[in-house]
Amino acid sequence: MKNARINQDAALCKMHNHLTAGDNIAECLTCGACNSRCTWFDGTVDDHKGPIPRQIVRMATLGLEQQLVDSGMLWDCLLCNRCTEVCPMGITMDLVVRKARSLDIAEDLVAGDLKKGIKNRLELGDVNAFSKEDFVETIEWISEEFGDYVDDPEAEIPYDRKGSKFLYLPNPRELGLNLLHLTAMGKLFYGMKETWTLSSAHTDVTNWGYFVGRDDIARKMALMVVEPAEKLGIETLVLSECGHGYHVLKVLLEELIGRKPNFTVISIPELALEYARKGVLKFDPSVHPYKVGYHDPCNLARKSGVYDAPRELLAMCCEGVVELSPNREDALCCGGGGGMLQDSTSTKVRMTTGKPKAMQMKAMGLPNLATACLSCHRQLGELSKHYELGIKVDTVASMASEALVL
Numbered sequence: 121m122k123n124a125r126i127n128q129d130a131a132l133c134k135m136h137n138h139l140t141a142g143d144n145i146a147e148c149l150t151c152g153a154c155n156s157r158c159t160w161f162d163g164t165v166d167d168h169k170g171p172i173p174r175q176i177v178r179m180a181t182l183g184l185e186q187q188l189v190d191s192g193m194l195w196d197c198l199l200c201n202r203c204t205e206v207c208p209m210g211i212t213m214d215l216v217v218r219k220a221r222s223l224d225i226a227e228d229l230v231a232g233d234l235k236k237g238i239k240n241r242l243e244l245g246d247v248n249a250f251s252k253e254d255f256v257e258t259i260e261w262i263s264e265e266f267g268d269y270v271d272d273p274e275a276e277i278p279y280d281r282k283g284s285k286f287l288y289l290p291n292p293r294e295l296g297l298n299l300l301h302l303t304a305m306g307k308l309f310y311g312m313k314e315t316w317t318l319s320s321a322h323t324d325v326t327n328w329g330y331f332v333g334r335d336d337i338a339r340k341m342a343l344m345v346v347e348p349a350e351k352l353g354i355e356t357l358v359l360s361e362c363g364h365g366y367h368v369l370k371v372l373l374e375e376l377i378g379r380k381p382n383f384t385v386i387s388i389p390e391l392a393l394e395y396a397r398k399g400v401l402k403f404d405p406s407v408h409p410y411k412v413g414y415h416d417p418c419n420l421a422r423k424s425g426v427y428d429a430p431r432e433l434l435a436m437c438c439e440g441v442v443e444l445s446p447n448r449e450d451a452l453c454c455g456g457g458g459g460m461l462q463d464s465t466s467t468k469v470r471m472t473t474g475k476p477k478a479m480q481m482k483a484m485g486l487p488n489l490a491t492a493c494l495s496c497h498r499q500l501g502e503l504s505k506h507y508e509l510g511i512k513v514d515t516v517a518s519m520a521s522e523a524l525v526l
């Protein structure tokens with residue numbers, strides 16, 4: 121790095137005025153505890169130099185914005201906040217990195233796929249430019265097959281049904297590559313015996329505005345979910361298995377849109393567990409006669425506090441849940457977080473960022489792993505293939521659907 125001058129007027133430098141927001145970077149003790157927790161910092165894995173958390177914070181504190189942008193660390197950071205867990209001053213790394221990503225001078229670092237997906241979402245309603253007509257055609261097609269799937273000719277996959285109790289917000293992958301997953305979620309709703317619907321107005325649980333640190337875009341995307349949901353008059357928005365989607369639409373939502381929505385928000389594994397506890401959903405664990413490891417998605421677990429519900433649901437659907445080590449607050453990121461998975465050019469890097477996870481999966485010694493995030497699901501599956509682990513990766517909700525007794 122060239123010699124640099126401290127700039128106390130820089131936006132990042134001024135962050136130390138927001139002491140309660142977790143971005144109190146001026147309080148950094150330079151202790152380096154964060155470095156020890158970042159699983160791929162300082163060449164720990166192979167040839168790719170990862171982020172150096174302490175350096176990110178110090179550069180931000182000193183207002184060295186251009187140097188931070190030029191360091192390449194902003195988009196290497198997975199926004200996993202594993203380093204934040206041990207910071208004695210509670211400095212929240214994802215706030216610092218997202219703020220830095222949002223700087224005008226960092227605009228060129230945003231991957232082309234992310235830019236395109238954000239444009240598609242804002243202009244066409246879906247990151248993959250899936251139109252309302254595509255949505256209706258797809259849902260009507262799978263709805264025709266759904267009666268056979270649950271052995272009830274009256275059963276359907278509804279959309280735009282006003283006054284339904286639940287609105288399910290799928291992941292874009294469920295409307296494209298993974299329609300079977302959407303059908304499987306339909307089976308869970310069918311088993312709950314409650315009214316539910318999809319909406320042709322907002323087909324996407326993801327929020328890529330979050331990845332690029334642009335709260336203005338994240339707010340627009342959140343409102344694209346909230347306003348049509350309120351028009352439908354639903355009671356509860358049920359989120360597909362998506363870590364960052366949950367973090368934005370459940371944890372950050374009120375702050376982001378400046379008000380409470382007229383509905384409650386829950387994820388599909390949490391909802392299925394509620395109905396299982398009430399005795400409405402019943403599962404046959406012999407459908408999966410083996411033990412399954414559980415991976416904590418960073419955004420769902422460490423950043424949103426959801427640890428137990430997916431484990432409890434999974435335990436009802438197989439022979440038992442096995443813990444990876446470390447887990448829960450200490451869990452290792454899958455290596456695809458922070459927007460990396462959404463960048464199609466990132467595959468090689470992701471296999472490096474995910475190497476610690478892959479080694480952890482190998483040490484687990486089991487051929488089955490489940491998680492509660494479709495992004496982690498994809499990354500873990502790719503890691504299994506790349507490192508020849510022979511591990512089958514499922515989502516918790518899809519295993520629950522398979523084990524559901526109708």
Ligand code: SF4
Pocket residue numbers: 147148149150151152153154155173174177206207208209210211
């Ligand atoms: S752990 Fe916290 S206080 Fe210590 S160097 Fe990292 S950011 Fe600074």
Ligand code: SF4
Pocket residue numbers: 157158159160171172173196197198199200201202203204213214
């Ligand atoms: S948020 Fe995760 S990837 Fe980023 S510096 Fe911290 S531990 Fe490393």
